[in-house]
Amino acid sequence: MTGNSFVSTRISGLCGILAPIIGLTCIALAILLCPWFSWTENYLSDLGGSPGDRPIWAAHGMASVLFNCGLVIAGVLGVCFVVGMRKIPALNSRLGKIGSSFYLMDACALIGIGIFPESTGAPHTFFSITFFILVGVSLVFIGMALKKKSERTLGWLAFALLAFGLIAVPLFFMPQPSGSNAIAEMIPIISIAIFSMVFGYRLYDQGQDGGKKEMPMLRKSKELHLFLV
Numbered sequence: 506m507t508g509n510s511f512v513s514t515r516i517s518g519l520c521g522i523l524a525p526i527i528g529l530t531c532i533a534l535a536i537l538l539c540p541w542f543s544w545t546e547n548y549l550s551d552l553g554g555s556p557g558d559r560p561i562w563a564a565h566g567m568a569s570v571l572f573n574c575g576l577v578i579a580g581v582l583g584v585c586f587v588v589g590m591r592k593i594p595a596l597n598s599r600l601g602k603i604g605s606s607f608y609l610m611d612a613c614a615l616i617g618i619g620i621f622p623e624s625t626g627a628p629h630t631f632f633s634i635t636f637f638i639l640v641g642v643s644l645v646f647i648g649m650a651l652k653k654k655s656e657r658t659l660g661w662l663a664f665a666l667l668a669f670g671l672i673a674v675p676l677f678f679m680p681q682p683s684g685s686n687a688i689a690e691m692i693p694i695i696s697i698a699i700f701s702m703v704f705g706y707r708l709y710d711q712g713q714d715g716g717k718k719e720m721p722m723l724r725k726s727k728e729l730h731l732f733l734v
Contacts, residue, residue, distance in 0.1 A: 514708060517589020521705020524582035525698030531575020538568035545682035549690050550633060553622030561624045569622065576619030583612030586701065589708050595654035596647065604646030611639035640693045641670055644700065663700060670696035
């Protein structure tokens with residue numbers, strides 16, 4: 506691997522850390538600018554505009570601009586993050602490649618939500634549903650890949666976050682105010698945000714040593730093997 510690869514690994518890790526920070530910050534600012542917003546009576550996407558609203562990307566003024574642009578930026582950073590994820594040995598497997606591919610599609614779906622806000626109707630619904638489904642699917646495959654490659658800590662974290670995210674599933678089928686609201690949406694968002702920041706830090710830390718430092722669990726596994734031999 507070249508020096509440029511090491512730099513891109515660090516940058517990819519940094520993107521994994523920044524993506525949820527920027528996305529969640531923009532959502533929080535949009536909520537502050539919309540006093541009418543209710544966690545139990547609205548979806549987060551309502552911040553971007555309602556079906557048929559004009560202008561499409563700024564239906565609620567600066568709040569909609571922040572919300573929509575924040576999702577696009579977070580999605581783009583997520584795509585950059587996946588590039589680095591694929592350099593991790595623990596994910597250089599069939600399961601790992603499938604998981605990172607679903608993660609890539611999930612990041613692209615997030616970009617789609619920002620480009621096609623709720624004011625656009627059907628396109629927004631498609632990207633929203635795709636995003637929430639792929640959050641769980643990507644964590645399943647990434648978690649299995651990490652556990653098979655002795656990265657059990659990160660593997661269990663992925664499964665724990667998956668379990669937490671699944672709490673939202675029944676909520677989406679319940680009427681408001683108990684379900685079908687912003688609270689239900691935030692649960693899987695928090696799951697993927699935590700994973701992105703933790704794995705992003707691990708990726709950044711690995712690239713900081715010029716790519717020579719292995720992920721701790723993999724290194725311990727090799728040391729044990731050498732000792733037994």
